[in-house]
Amino acid sequence: MAVAMTGFLTGSVNVTSSFAARDLGMSTAEVIWMNAASSLSSGALLLFFGSIADLFGRKTMFIGSMFLFALFNLAAGFAKNGLTLDVLNGVMGIWSASAVPPAQGMLGVIYDKPSQRKNKVFGCFSAGNPLGFVCGIIFSGIATQIFNWRAGFWLIAIVYALVTVLAVFTVPNDTTAKARWNEETVKRLDLPGTSMTILGVGMFCAALSLGGDAPQGWKTPYVLALLILGVAFIIAFVIWEMKYPYAMIDMKIWKDRDFSLLLTIMCFGFIGFPVLSFWLALYFQVVQGYSALMTGVHMLPMVVMGLLANLVAALLLHKVSNKLLMGIGALAYLVSFILAAVQRNGNSYWAFSFPALCLCVIGADFQFNVANMYVLSAMPPNRQSIAGSLFQTLTRLCTAVGYGIATAIFNSVEQSPSSSGYYANNAVEPYAATFWFSAGAAFIGCLFIPWLRIGTQGHKGDKGRLVESSDSDWR
Numbered sequence: 001m002a003v004a005m006t007g008f009l010t011g012s013v014n015v016t017s018s019f020a021a022r023d024l025g026m027s028t029a030e031v032i033w034m035n036a037a038s039s040l041s042s043g044a045l046l047l048f049f050g051s052i053a054d055l056f057g058r059k060t061m062f063i064g065s066m067f068l069f070a071l072f073n074l075a076a077g078f079a080k081n082g083l084t085l086d087v088l089n090g091v092m093g094i095w096s097a098s099a100v101p102p103a104q105g106m107l108g109v110i111y112d113k114p115s116q117r118k119n120k121v122f123g124c125f126s127a128g129n130p131l132g133f134v135c136g137i138i139f140s141g142i143a144t145q146i147f148n149w150r151a152g153f154w155l156i157a158i159v160y161a162l163v164t165v166l167a168v169f170t171v172p173n174d175t176t177a178k179a180r181w182n183e184e185t186v187k188r189l190d191l192p193g194t195s196m197t198i199l200g201v202g203m204f205c206a207a208l209s210l211g212g213d214a215p216q217g218w219k220t221p222y223v224l225a226l227l228i229l230g231v232a233f234i235i236a237f238v239i240w241e242m243k244y245p246y247a248m249i250d251m252k253i254w255k256d257r258d259f260s261l262l263l264t265i266m267c268f269g270f271i272g273f274p275v276l277s278f279w280l281a282l283y284f285q286v287v288q289g290y291s292a293l294m295t296g297v298h299m300l301p302m303v304v305m306g307l308l309a310n311l312v313a314a315l316l317l318h319k320v321s322n323k324l325l326m327g328i329g330a331l332a333y334l335v336s337f338i339l340a341a342v343q344r345n346g347n348s349y350w351a352f353s354f355p356a357l358c359l360c361v362i363g364a365d366f367q368f369n370v371a372n373m374y375v376l377s378a379m380p381p382n383r384q385s386i387a388g389s390l391f392q393t394l395t396r397l398c399t400a401v402g403y404g405i406a407t408a409i410f411n412s413v414e415q416s417p418s419s420s421g422y423y424a425n426n427a428v429e430p431y432a433a434t435f436w437f438s439a440g441a442a443f444i445g446c447l448f449i450p451w452l453r454i455g456t457q458g459h460k461g462d463k464g465r466l467v468e469s470s471d472s473d474w475r
Contacts, residue, residue, distance in 0.1 A: 001163045002062065002103035003125060004132025005069055005096035006396070008156055009038055009089070010274070011136020014281040014299065015292040016149040023149065026082035028411060029210055033086040035278055036403035038093030040205055043396025044198040045094055050101040051189055058102030058174040063167050065099035070160035077153040097396075106174065114457060116318050119373065123314025126368055127307055133277075134303035135159070141296030149292070187246045196237040201397055204230030208404030258454045262371045263394055265326055265452075268445030269333040270395050271402040272438025273364050276340055277302065279406065280353060283431045287345055298349065301357040309365035322370045323452040329370075330449055333363035333442040341435035345428045363442075368395075373457045402441075406434040 013034045021031045053061055072092050079085040107125060111118040139159075140152030207227035214220035241247040254260050277299070284290045284298055316325065336359035343352035414430040423429035 001066070001128065001132075001160070001167075002096075002099040003128035004135070005066070005099055005160070006038065006042060006093070007129045007132030008136040008159075009073075009092055009096070010035060010277070011133040011138075011296075011299075012140035012152045012156060013089070013136075014278055015137050015141045015285075015295045016144050016152045017278075018282060018285040019144060019149040019292060020085065021082070024079070024082045024085065026085075028414075029407065030082035030086055031282075032278075032403055032407045034089050035274070036205060036400050036407075037086050037090035038096065039274070039396045039399035039403065040202055041090045041093035041198075042097035043093075043393050043398075043400055044201055045097045045194065046101065046393040046396060047197070048189065048194040049098040050105070052098070053102040053105050058106050059171050062099055062102040062106075062171060063164060065095045065102075066160050066167060067164045069095040069099065070157045070164060073153045073157035073160065077150040077157070079150075093396075102174075106172065110172075114373070119317045119369075119457070120314045122372060123310045123369060126313075126365065126372065127310040129306065129365075129368075131303070131307070133306070134300065137281075137296035137299050137303075138293075141291075141293035144292035152292075184246075190244065190246055193237060193240050193244065193247060196233045196240060200230050200233030200237055201400060202230070203227070204234065205400045205404035206230075208401075208408045258452060259374065261448050261452050262326065262367075262374055262454070265330060265445045265448045266367045266371045267394055267398045268441045268448075269330055269363055269367055270398045271405075271441040272333065272337050272435075273360055273402075274399045275402045275406045275434050275438045276337060276356065276360050278403070279410070279431050279434045280340060280357070283428065287427045287431075298353070299357065301354055302361045305358040306361040306365055309362045310369065313366055313369035317369060317373060317457045319456065322374075322454045322457055323449070325366045325370050326452060326454075327446075327449045329363040329366035330442065330446045331363075332359040332366070334439060334446060336360035336363065337435050337439035337442055341432045341439055343428065343432070344423065344426045370454070370457070374454065402438075406437055409433050409437050 017031050017034055020026065020034070049061070069092055072088055072095065076085060076088040076092070079088060104125070107121060111121055136152075136156070139155050143151035143155045203226045207223050207230060210223055210226070214223050218224070238251075242251045281295055281299055284295045285292075290298065313325065336356045339352050339359070340356040410430045410433065413433040417429055418424050423432060
């Protein structure tokens with residue numbers, strides 16, 4: 001239920017966004033930020049909360065995060081305008097960010113050695129993504145159909161309030177050593193690095209999503225300022241992490257060839273994954289005129305295939321070359337995005353959207369499981385939360401950046417539609433443009449596959465990998 005928080009919220013927003021937009025008079029940028037805000041805030045703060053969990057304990061942080069997530073979902077149901085709804089979604093992203101590291105950290109400590117059982121355990125953990133997504137789209141679809149879009153948020157609040165109570169009695173106590181609050185502990189939290197991440201990615205994504213609606217387009221002064229400052233803060237963050245002795249990310253870890261390649265491949269594929277799910281759902285609602293419930297039903301293949309893909313990955317990680325699994329995932333992404341991009345309004349759902357939804361989940365879950373197991377195997381037990389956070393951070397930031405770029409593309413094409421050619425006078429054109437962007441990113445990811453050298457993971461005798469660092473905690 002921890003890893004499902006983002007999926008639950010994303011699924012709910014996907015099927016209710018157009019209804020909330022009509023009710024509150026939201027702009028395109030405000031609609032996009034319903035999803036992007038939670039991805040941005042969680043991506044920017046995951047590493048910070050990973051450090052908090054490793055330093056001060058996991059159980060209290062885990063339970064408190066789910067309670068606050070429930071509370072702010074309740075508040076979101078009472079939002080009176082688009083800006084308030086976006087801000088509340090951003091705050092909910094913070095609580096989802098603070099729940100995943102302690103959950104993943106506890107599992108990493110309990111299953112500290114690579115094994116077939118660990119593969120299955122983290123396969124179940126990863127299954128929270130599609131399970132949360134299906135609960136979001138189906139439950140919120142039904143709630144919206146019977147009541148209105150606000151009921152979707154209230155339903156999530158009820159679910160996580162109940163899960164919070166259940167967690168109090170069932171989550172095991174955290175037995176790892178806790179840090180004392182002192183000057184060195186504050187340094188280890190790397191507050192400057194966290195601030196630069198939030199400012200850099202936030203400004204960059206804001207510039208991309210606001211550029212299309214700005215008075216002078218991309219030449220608008222505040223858009224240019226946000227874009228330049230965002231890039232500057234991101235560069236400053238990388239330099240800071242290389243120099244700061246208590247950095248959240250020891251940059252030496254990137255010297256591991258397979259580690260760097262795995263995360264690079266995963267990022268290029270995952271940039272398009274949320275773009276496909278959001279814009280396809282929006283296409284169903286706006287162009288096809290589907291209700292919230294029918295939109296959820298048409299998105300259902302993602303969930304069924306997601307559960308199957310996680311099961312298959314968990315059973316194959318120790319038997320099949322993980323390079324092959326990453327290659328299958330990369331190719332599945334590429335074919336999925338191309339199928340979604342070439343469809344036109346009026347084409348068969350079963351010929352285009354259905355296989356696209358199935359394949360994109362295969363790509364995401366195969367790559368997620370392989371990269372997740374490798375990252376956790378690269379860190380010692382007392383750094384498991386930060387290890388999980390590093391992996392989750394990249395996926396969330398890819399989501400935020402993907403939304404920002406796709407929004408700029410969508411707005412540009414929507415304002416200047418084609419009068420001739422394949423998409424002439426077809427309402428799908430701006431949506432297709434975002435899918436072509438996703439396909440381009442996925443293609444770049446495919447190019448890195450041949451350079452991977454990773455074999456199987458979790459087989460008998462595999463003791464994992466240790467990362468060298470000047471910090472004794474990493475040895």
